[in-house]
Amino acid sequence: DITESELQRHTMNGVWGAINKAYCVIEFDLKGNITNANEKFLKAVGYSADEIAGRHHAMFVPKDFVDTKDYREFWDMIAAGERYDGQFKYLGKGGKEVWLDATYNPICDEMGRPFKIIEFATDVTNQRNAEQLSDAVRESQTVIESAKDGDLTGRVPLDGKTGKIAQLCNGINDLLDAMATVVGLVKDSSDAINTAAREIAAGNTDLSGRTEEQASSLxxxxxxxxxxxxxxxxxxxxxxxxxxxxxxxxxxxxxxxxxxxxxxxxxxxxxxxxxxxxxxxxxxxxxxxxxxxxxxxxxxxxxxxxxxxxxxxxxxxxxxxxxxxxxxxxxxxxxxxxxxxxxxxxxxxxxxxxxxxxxxxxxxxxxxxxxxxxxxxxxxxxxxxxxxxxxxxxxxxxxxxxxxxxxxxxxxxxxxxxGQAESLFSAVSRYRVGNESSRTPQPASRGTAAGASKVAKARGASGAPETDWEEF
Structure with missing residues (x-):
């Protein structure tokens, strides 16, 4: 007969096997050093077990965030026994961006003291990219429709966008910048040409009179x-x-x-x-x-x-x-x-x-x-x-x-x-380019991981402090 303890052990092994198949799992000590990771996590970040064994969690975090106060408070909070969950951007091998919907879980001994941390995560990179792509398409359509109606001042927001989607949105913004510059220059040029044409016409009339006088004098x-x-x-x-x-x-x-x-x-x-x-x-x-x-x-x-x-x-x-x-x-x-x-x-x-x-x-x-x-x-x-x-x-x-x-x-x-200058000015006057008609437009600022908005905040029994970071 199978004893109750053996049944519980088999049950736990089955549960753990199911978790390893369904989730990305990585274990840390209280200082953040990696002690173990399953194949699903290794596949997601592109590293082998030997490449990450004994290294710190900071290897997955942008360098400009590692030395921040938020990052230190994050580990202090987890080491104190508080759980932390949310969506996080990991930097995989070769700089690959991997989005994980993860939970950091402190594991305590019989005395209730944490001795290690296990992270359970789901790879939501494709879902995240799909959402970003959908948002980018919607925002791009809005900007393009405005441009069709003559408003060239709109730009696709870059906050929270990364990779190819950020490049695509930035390319659309660059195109709008170029169009605004061209339309602004055409406006200025057509107005200048119109003014110059009037001055030339007046000058030609005056020159014609002086030429006739000169001919008579000659x-x-x-x-x-x-x-x-x-x-x-x-x-x-x-x-x-x-x-x-x-x-x-x-x-x-x-x-x-x-x-x-x-x-x-x-x-x-x-x-x-x-x-x-x-x-x-x-x-x-x-x-x-x-x-x-x-x-x-x-x-x-x-x-x-x-x-x-x-x-x-x-x-x-x-x-x-x-x-x-x-x-x-x-x-x-x-x-x-x-x-x-x-x-x-x-x-x-x-x-x-x-x-x-x-x-x-x-x-x-x-x-x-x-x-x-x-x-x-x-x-x-x-x-x-x-x-x-x-x-x-x-x-x-x-x-x-x-x-x-x-x-x-x-x-x-x-x-x-x-007449042609007036027609040209009338054709481009329907476009609104803001202040860019008289200066070269500056390129739209590209979003950075460190400057992106927070996606999730800590949830725990005692309430984790809210921070502005959203990736590491």
Missing amino acids: QETAASMEELNGAVRQNAESAKEANQVAINASVIAEKGGHAVTQVVETMQAIRDSSKKIADIISVIDGIAFQTNILALNAAVEAARAGEQGRGFAVVATEVRNLAQRSAAAAKEIKTLISDSVDKVQVGSRLVDDAGHTMSDIVSSVSQVTALMSEIATASAQQSSGIEQVSEAISQMDDVTQQNAALVEQAAAAAESLQ
């Missing part, structure tokens, strides 16, 4: 340039004739300069010859003086000779008289020659001055000729330049006429652009 300027061109052409011809006259005067002045130079040279030769004649007369005067001395000496010797020297004395006297007359004639000739030399010197100086003056005249005439040549060249260039300016003004007149036609076309195009 026509008057072209006529004035034509008259000026004729006057400059006449001046160029006159300058050319004056240049030729100056060239002829330069040639004549050069000839006169050569003639004066020859006169100067001739006067120099006469002056030199006069000096030579004066020198010769001086020699003759010296000879006459010596002859006079000799005749005087001869007369003295003849007087000493007495009767015998009388004839010689007569000859000496005649020679002396002749020498005196020669000396007198030489003196007169020398005086005349000196006077001629002085006059020749005066004439030579005058001729030299005339030569210098003639050289200055030739130089001045050459300068005048050069200036007249430059004036003639400049007049020719000026005439050519004015002809080019006249042609340029004529071309400017043609271009101005073309510009006037283009201005009319631009005015018509501006009016058409203004």
Whole structure:
């Protein structure tokens, strides 16, 4: 017969086997270290028994929550013997998110003192994801319907959404951000284009009037340039004739300069010859003086000779008289020659001055000729330049006429652009984008596990403290 204790043992084993098949079971010591886990729990989190044996419960909790006061109070409460249940997000192997509907149960000895903790849990990840997907679809439809009606300010809430669902919702929000940005830019651009088109139209009207005035002024300027061109052409011809006259005067002045130079040279030769004649007369005067001395000496010797020297004395006297007359004639000739030399010197100086003056005249005439040549060249260039300016003004007149036609076309195009801008603005004005029309929208903040709202709170005989955490 099976005793009552054996029956109870078999019953407990059966119950425990059923629990292991139906629930995820994991056991901890009072410090939170893992002591055992069944296959269903290991399959849910993706770890093997060896990978989690002896490790702390914190391996399943986000790192930013492990060091919080809530997490420490959670373990203090369980270690004190209070039960805790709710839905929790576990971080499985490779960061996989696993949602468990779990109960943390302190196990007490005969004295009522807890010595270990057993967690019974059901894997509700698929149910949780389905609920999140359903909520996300419903919220997305609401936002999309609002967008269809022109309201681009709505966004899909990201609180409590994780994984692919959070990525999908965030993608929809990013799309709405992009649409709001585009619509806002189109609004701003269409308004700016409309304003610019009006300004362009007004500017084209003003430009058209100024272009017509410019065309009229260019026509008057072209006529004035034509008259000026004729006057400059006449001046160029006159300058050319004056240049030729100056060239002829330069040639004549050069000839006169050569003639004066020859006169100067001739006067120099006469002056030199006069000096030579004066020198010769001086020699003759010296000879006459010596002859006079000799005749005087001869007369003295003849007087000493007495009767015998009388004839010689007569000859000496005649020679002396002749020498005196020669000396007198030489003196007169020398005086005349000196006077001629002085006059020749005066004439030579005058001729030299005339030569210098003639050289200055030739130089001045050459300068005048050069200036007249430059004036003639400049007049020719000026005439050519004015002809080019006249042609340029004529071309400017043609271009101005073309510009006037283009201005009319631009005015018509501006009016058409203004109408299109107004139509575009009317088309996008039905959309409401909030403050995003004038700035680049910021991306919607993504939900985080640590910032998600609480799913469940502790339930126990003495009442567990409420906390803001909902996952670990």
